[in-house]
Amino acid sequence: MPTTPGEIQTILPLCAVAELEIGTPRRVIAEGMPPLAVFRLEEGFFVTNDTCTHGEASLCDGFVDGDEVECPWHSGKFCVRDGRPTAFPAVEPIKVYRTYIVNDQVCIEKPGNSPHDEAAAPIDHGAQP
Template sequence: MVTKVKLCNEADVAPGQMLRVDAPGAPPLAVFNVAGAFFVTSNVCTHNIAMLTDGYFEGDIVECPLHGGCFNVKSGEATAFPCEKPLQTYPVVVEGDELYAEV
């Protein structure tokens, strides 16, 4: 079943920034702003249990703070060792200036 979860307002995540969102009833989520376009993924690294929003974000790549593995936030693809399993991504819905994810 798909649930629409309120994440934040657009202004809460500037271009090049990321935001941790812990919404009731949803898995830990990360919101990324890539040059004005928003993407949402699981916030939990697939290599272990680190929170990706504690890491580094540049361009469309987020780097895990624990072992330096990387993911493309648009596709969820693992792009750097030791991460191999892709990151779950979620569709983003923009309503006015509010961001939602379908999880």
Template sequence: MTETWIEAALLSSVPQDDVIAVAVEGKEIALYGVDGNVYATDNLCTHGHARLCDGFLEGHEIECPLHQGRFDIRNGAAMCAPLTEGIRTYPVRIEGHRVYLDLG
């Protein structure tokens, strides 16, 4: 599969220890700044369809604001009830001051 890197944000717009939402090619993506790294997932919870950018980020886990289910932002795994399905994650590449994603 060929990688297609798409610019998603300026690195300076991704806050450390927090999450923001960005639109990339018509898709809403959550970008997380943790320990100097940037992670990317779909922005909608698989359980209640709440926006994860409105949730609480602690370490590498994002808590859904609706029912407090948590996902691991590194691999998308559902960490606890009521979640039964993980979220999609995306490869991230940093070049200079820009954040790129592979949505493929």
């Protein structure tokens, strides 16, 4: 698990911490990435793909309840911590990204540049590198 900037291969800043409200996701478009959803919860920051795996809707248009986001189209739900579906018709998980706070910016490790890209790897939500 990386703990210093030298151990993080490539970080990708997404948005300022101050721009996020608890429980209100923000859609972010970053070069070379699918649309992303940035979540600020009481216990930290979480980043997932923004597109529902069931119906192609933007999860940022959905409802956040605790650590779950509900798709606005068909009411499927996902846990934003690990991406697992928590309510039908969602059955395929959404991708989650290792998340850091660097210089008051929410950042992720750019996929393909880290040994931590595997879905089973733990995620440091809002950790300082």
